[in-house]
Amino acid sequence: MPTITGIAYKNLRRKRVRSILTVFGIALSTWVLVSLFGFNEGYQSSLNKDIDNLGFQVLLTAKGCPYEAATLMLQGGKGLRYMPENTLDSLRANPEVEELTPMLMQTVFDVNKGEDGGVVGYLGIDPVTYPKMKTYLTFRQGGWFQDANALEAVLGYEAGELEQREVGDKILIPEKNVEVMVVGILNRSGTQDDGTIFMPFKTMQNIFGVQDQLTSIGIKLKKDTDIAAYEEKLYELEDVQVVSMAQVKNTISSLVSTARVMVMSIAIIAILIAMVGVMNTILMSVLERYQEIGIMKSLGAATAHIFRLIWLETAILCFIGGIIGSGLSIALSKATDALIRYVLPYSPTGSLIRIDAPLVLRSIGIIVLIGLVSGIYPAWRAARIKPIEAIRSSEGEL
């Protein structure tokens, strides 16, 4: 027994190339839509994760541009400024402070890195306090250095891969010609730490000749501390910059929002193009089947039946396109991730695109809904066909 759904499906197979092209257009729109939604969810959570993983709520850096400080903290950077190490002592006197961790960042140019050389970042840390704040860091091999002055290094996962070193091997610090022993290699954490080479900050002060200097101090506050009030208090210190993690989130989010609006506009244009494509395909199909639809009406098909038939064709196209597009967006999420990373001013280390089942279902739902809206006009045109007009148009006789 033929059904309206069956008739709709078979009709779409009649002009295969046209249907495939339309489905392709819808799939591309779905890809854009799913990726965009995935980006909206993924970016924010990766950013939050990056910042929460810092283990401290406030970062104190030597005075400078706050944006530069934020970038420095999250990505590493040049143009370093220093603050005296004894700042630690004055901070320790604050009752709000639960833990402090001093950091000293240094970069050197390594001619052997990549084809044309590259910058290698070293982070001097305190082997006692830093691991306590970064509890998520676990070791693939070895462990943290025990001595604050040891000529030892711990490699982040990617740094370990890049240097191709095992525990017990030595690495050479270019420019300084100092060799340090690798005592630990971290597991992958999905954070900035993966690419970092850690050393005791005292050792780094000696190697780089910046005795009693630090680039930043991470401050973990006691629970229920009024962070904003404490930040105000920190400004009483001279030549320091206070970077609040809440501020960092806002700053980065606002930097990215412009890019997000741009991506959204592209998505809307892609969807509009797909809508016009769907409308065109279905309308052409209706006009080509003018007589067929007229005959169906003479066989008892009501206006609602014809409307449903045409609408179903639209829904089938959009549903298939939606599924293919979702598959495409999942398969290409890594490439899309890389593309967005290339375009955006700052990207967190975690996955920028997070696609899950509810997101895919929501996107397919939106695409089908948009398709149904585009199908209204062709379906309405088809439903209005009168049997006599269809027959007369072919017989050409009074």
Next chain:
Amino acid sequence: MSQVLIQTHGLSKVYDRGSEQIVAVDKVDFELRAGDFVSFVGPSGSGKTTLLHLLGCLDTPSSGDLNVAGTPIFQNGKSLSERQLTGIRRDLFGYVFQKFYLIPTLTVKENILLPFAFHKRAENALDVLELAQRLGLSHRLTHLPKELSGGEMQRVAIARAMINQPKIILADEPTGNLDSKRSTEIADILADLNKSAGLTIILVTHNPQLAAKAGRIIELRDGRIV
């Protein structure tokens, strides 16, 4: 006397072609009873197809009355709604056209059963296998229309028109696209359906051989019955 199925009074259809008015059907009074087999004959442009469309509730008259199976379809310039007309067409009529109008993507069986895609199968609906056998289509049920001969396609169209056991079959030049052998075949099928199944048939044709199969031949000229 058998039941009156169609009755018209002063039925007319006029087309406006700019300043010119073309009278296609001119004040036709006509009566059709259950079991009748009527042929409309006449030259091209005599209005026979237009009259058939009016009687089959496919077209609306410019003036006049039309009653089908006791239901006033057009009366005093008023017509039933499109929805009601759909019901009348579905329940009372089966249409057969010169160009067959089969759905190319559906098999023969699906084409015959097409009316049931849009409404529930009536209790008195015919069995598709029996009908196919009667029209010599049993071996073609799974084929697509493009795999059939012209005669077979028209037989499928007849089967589709009959599946719902309509009261009246309207056939517009059913042999117009067929060679003489296939035409005779279709003519014999229609005559047999009228004789053995008591089906009421109105036929429009140029073919005198086909027209001769009917019990009543009505000639039209300039939209009038002569």
